[in-house]
Amino acid sequence: MKGKMFLAILLSLLLAVVGLVGCSSEDVSNNVADEGLQESSGIDREQYLNLVLEAEPTTLDPSKGSDMYSNRVLNNVLEPLTRLEEDENQSNYLAAAGAESWEHNEDGTVWTFKIRPNKWSDGVPVRAQDYEYGIKRSVAQETASPYAYLLEPIKNASKVNSGELSIDELGVRSLDDETLEITLEAPTPYFLALTYQRVMMPQREDVVALHGDSYGTQIDKIVYNGPFVLGTWVHNSELILNKNHNYWDAETVSLDNVNLKIIQDENAVYNSLSNGSIDIAIANNPDWRQRFINNDKLNHFEVVRPSTFFMFFNTRDDVFQNVNIRKAFSIGLDREEMANVIFHGVNTPAYGWVAPSITIGDDEYRSLVPGPVKRIAEENDPKELLIKGLQELGRSTDPADLTIKVTLGSTDQWFRNYGEYIQQMYNRNLGVNVEIEQVEWPVFSQMASRGEVQIGYMGWGAEFNDPASLMSLMTSTSTAIETGWSDERYDELIALAASEMDPAKRLEYFREAEEILLYEASVLVPTVHPRINIFRYKYVNDIGVTPLGTSGYKYGYTQGR
Template identity: 65%
Template sequence: MKAKKYLSLFITLILVVTWLAGCGGQNGQKDGQANQEVAKVETGIDSEQYFNGYLVAEPSTLDPSKGADNYSNTVLNNVLEPLTRLEEDGSLNNVLTPAGAESWNISDDGTVWTFHLRDNKWSDGEPVTAHDYEYGIKRSLDPATGSPYAYLLMPIKNASDVNSGKLPVDELGVKAIDDKTLEIKLEYPTPYFGELTYQRVMMPQRKDIVEKYGDTYGTEPNTIVYNGPFILNEWIHNSELKFTKNPNYWDTSNVKLESISMKIIAEENAIYNSLSNGSIDSAGVGSPEWIERFSAEENLKHIETIEPSTYYLFFNTNDKVFKNANIRKAFSLAIDRQELSNVIFHGINAPAYGWVPPSISLGNDEYRSMVKEPLLLLAEENPDSKKLLIKGLEELGMDTDPKNLTVKISLGGTDQWFRTYGEYLQQMYNRNLGVNITIEQLEWPIFNSNVMKGEFQIGYMGWGAEYNDPASMLSLLKSDSNAIATGWKNEKYDKLIDLAAAEMDEQKRLEYYKEAEHILLYEESVVAPSVYPKSNTFRYKYINGLGVTPFGTSGWKYGYTQGR
């Protein structure tokens, strides 16, 4: 079952300071330190090494198999050691580097990956073994666990049948050959599999600890053991998480920060004031006024990135109106994306005319630099979106006068931002299509339930890619996915995504993805992308070595302060 990585709360996404678990870089074996320059012992660094940060909300759980939020992911990246990490080189390029595995081999046919583990210890002194990684992966795919991100592991042999309960967990293609060797067999050659090896669902877990604590595993600091750079010492729920350096970590000599505090701060202005008065060292900023103010501060550095995410409207293709492709196209083209970016998102976010955001790469190149956004072509060919609406209404045998059409848009939030957004959508669609729009504002659980039951016409959400490949976004709309509940099915689209998943030739994969995105947006308009969110991070200049790129997973490992 695919998990929804919802970004429906705009402020939450903008404010969260997190290093996303995703993928990128090169497949294959690397000899080590993408972050060598950062990891070198710096001269003249501060004698006291600590970092003060924040999370917008507290982690749901530190159970790697069950967590689905960015907050828990931020913590897990720093307290557990995956097989690999996606680190940043001196040019801020992502490079897949050894972590829990010191090396790995790939069979000639690309279907067998063999990982050779390094010496590492858990925080209780027990050695980390290949059996811990095997157990963690199998537990994530065990249907009894109900892991929301189990779908990421579907390239593994028998993963689908194991996850659906058709085969026992022992039939999964994951096996500890010995304490230091982990073998993973795949269903088919998967060009991006290396980019899945540092996801939370592939992190190691101790069977004895999981069984000891049962449902409370990962809910308190003492209900989990750690094998990453840091240990969670204190968790004051809804208030603060406190960490210290892990002395048992294999690379502890390159970890400089001795302690870390992550306060739970949900209110926007409270975060900005905390950064301003120095009680936190780094913050994501979504307010234009505060961006301008912090940009003028000489002691702060400004980091701007486009997130690997897309905000979008989506259509219920089983609805009597939106089962028509021309009507869906009309509603997509009627979105004034530049105006939306300026009015609703204060000019911070970028207009979106494609489904795959600009920060996603295929191989060494950004996907969007190679593939024109499909909605740009659709708009060029259809300058009057109202004509498409009338055509669609005629095809359905309905009244072709737009003023007699009323459509409901459902929003999964009830605060002022959603009220403002709803009012804007009403005005925009009335102006550009002449239709009547009613806005339904619901609390998120009710909205989500209605969407999953198909009780909506148009919904609004956002999605963030889990790994750095177009498949992370395009596979969400396959007919066997329930990630985005549009009710849409297209055999050709499914086949293209399946072909791309097993194709090792990058140019062929590019063509498959290009055609699939064309079907999704140009031919069918199943979803209507609106903006690509940007993040603006302000960080005190004495902070060094923290990750910058959206997909990077080095977290706090190489962080240090100099001149605090």
Template identity: 45%
Template sequence: MKRKKLISCILAASLLASSSLVGCGQKTGDKGGDTSAAKVDKEQYINCNLGAEPKTLDPSKGTDIYAAWILAETMEGLTRLEQEDGKDVVKAAGAEKWEHNEDGTVWKFYLRDYNWSDGKKVTAEDFIYSVKRTLDPKTGAPYANLLYVIKNGAAINEGKAPLDSLGMKALDEKTLEITLESPCPYFFQITYNKTFVPQRKDIVEKYGDKYGAEPDTMVYCGPFNIKSWTHNSEMVLEKSDKYWDKKSVKLEKVNMKIIKDESAAYNSLYSGSLDLGGVSKKEWIEKFDKTGKFNNLQGYKPGASYIFFNTKDKLFKNANVRKAFSIGVTRDDLCDVIFKGRQKPAYGWVPPTVLVNDKEFRAEADEPIKNLIKENQDPKELLSKGLKELGMDPDPSKLTVTFLQAGTDQWFRTYAEYLQEMYKKTLGITLKTEYVEWPVFQKKTDEGKFELASMSMSGDYNDPNTFFDGFISATAYVPTFWKNEEYDKLTTEAQNIMDVAKRLDNYKKAEKILLYDDAVIAPTGFPTRNTYVYKYVKNLMTPLFGTTELKYTYTDGRSK
């Protein structure tokens, strides 16, 4: 297992839209963080819906987007992802400036003077310790492979090199030098990722396995600290008086509620208990529009929803079986009926808006699943072929398969019931469903205790690699247990070459292997968002990549 902002499939519905607001790169209110000329409410707070309980806030071990958002607000890494004129911009944060050599293989980051929440200085060694801890195979960090771009990062994580061989060193207390394995076209785009937040060795060692499980097991260096965490109910953040740029932070408190039920979230938004939220149901959209109280943010999110298969399973180890289950998905109807048009059918893996330099990948590449459908008009026939190859009864009507769902509320049940009817019609099988909560879902899939399941993914940075690296056999974080040497070669090569045309060609070939040749996953939809934000909320940044930025947010006119 490795890393990624993995989330339950409900992201593609609406609840995660209301919590993460990862999306189309828009911003409400005025530009930047300067509110000196603005009127602001006396009480500065905002109410959000986190959507689900984070599994852990340990920066080395967290995989879900819920933890990623919290860490973005409470930790200050080397850089922060912000927006200017609607475009994502990597801004100075813990590092006030940086430089690199001619080929981009050696970077120097010059840290500013800033402190942890307990008053101690943040140092270059805190960054080195954090990266070493994430790469240490004993940690079992799901985000480790993002750091493979650093010299000896992969070798360390695979147990082939000592920690001290890592290409990072402190030139002094405030100067961090990072040497890469080779030129990396997306390195700077990952410096705002949580893998580059500092960690305190004394705190980690003091709390051990409890680190990141409760607010008092951590120290913070970002705009906010965690004041309280009522599990499965609410997390409260408060403005940090130790933050280096506290003058730019207007919010005194951020109340992150954990509301899983869609109707409850809509009602909370409508009543004003939430200040922003994603909305997918037509009747609610009309209701919110009529109020005239909201700004409506719309557009693609850089993510994808998908069904994935356990290739170790006796049934899904067969490629033709997997292909049948992929083309048996009625994507257009699924996106319309279940996701209420808030997803667009996915016949490829990389979503719209993802670029290779200035080229949009989706505009340059074929859609592999459309080709698979074109060549296999009858999914049931393809399934029978796969069953024969396995020495099983070729009659699909005698086949029962269990679908693992990452939630227990009504949305998940409606989704599962749709898939049951869909697969009965397209494949003739019986689909049973096992409903579990998100942490249990992660554990069962990690351990291979499932046949097929569904999930969503949000990209970490604007490059196709963020979607392809999850299936590299040595570091895979999507638990399909699949290996393909050609795929590994194509994707790892693309990580280390600067030629745009070559990179694009490699990723096209990799996508074909993933979806057409081996059908390891079945993408179902590319999420869009329809997020309503009360007009009194100002300076809410929602970058295309990363998470919502609340550092500069404030409210003006809440009581009107």
């Protein structure tokens, strides 16, 4: 995702098209620089893509951003140490990127990365110190990075992030311009998966110092070392990526331009795909989905996302400080009905936090651990739980006297329909009154981070294939999802799982932690796990569909537009 990822925004956020596959033949990689080879290979002379970005990126500061939209851009304009690429069978594999090689000591606690020759977009050489600075800035307390929790396996990261130790004590150092050394607290089974996350991307200290708080907010307030540079950014309208000719692997990049149009309205996206003004889109609406399936100009891919849509409570709120009221609102939702009515039968009901398709060892986690929310519903009546909670708070026990507010991070019609549906369901199942507040995503993100919502609604996609990617979001050191809740035993379990190499033991740690989160405390309300239908014009090649892939648009090309 991975991914945060964001905060990540509910439906549209998690339906982003991600990942690019590696080129299947070397001649395609070399065709861009040679028009004669372009003609002989048959690929189009003009290489561009028109794609959709569902909302404005909050920032392109890799340490401070948390939404999927900025992450999609960052995967293309910055070069992480590694990338998770996709083969012809839609299987992911780890590939060298900013680091051309790496090795570790016997127990896997010290990793050494050889940084390959590369240049920033202003011609300055990329150095190991740039990766060191980027990681340290993400961990530093003053940065307040929402994804800092991902880096806790690094030696002293937690204490640095809490202010107990100085940044110099972090287990990251450049041995010279080409060598980066990272020391871990303990062997970490998913450490390499962190090396392609935004919080480990390189940053130039001089550029950050020059622009201060405005770093990453405009195209001229960041430098780039990835396959593309950001050439145009018309806020709330369009971003245009241009090929980066300073990039170390520029010969592999076929696309000259990638136009990311910010389109929030679902029907506008469908019409744009239908008339050919965009090249790829998600279509889960039954009527449009069938129409696109019948279109012989389009390829169709159905993908299970390792993501969860969810509601979250502000546990400092006068009402939702009570666990029985939280439980009542959790099981007051009919997830089966929601999946069928709101999500057209495409998505699946969610009774756990960890999403399907996420594995632990060789097994899918969700196949081994039943969702804890279902047990709450089996043991309790939602209205009785609500009344019990109201009694404990000394409030009126008539549900009709209770009015709560649900805040949604979009103002479009889909969310308006969703809000009305939530109102009706809670009124029917709990007898309460529900106000719906709709704000734009950046405003919602700020409100949520300040604890200014009673109930919020979002979606979150796993950043990497491990339960830790989602479970770590709710530790007391994470600021990813602001609920005001923390639990020492939960923190302990996530820390144990992070340093345990035995999958069976890790499974038990995660099982207990998820029980605390969803059954005992009921802090989150998972609603559905998404499936998506991707439609792509057949002239588009090497645009992958794996949800965790991070190749960006590096390998894409068109043939026969």
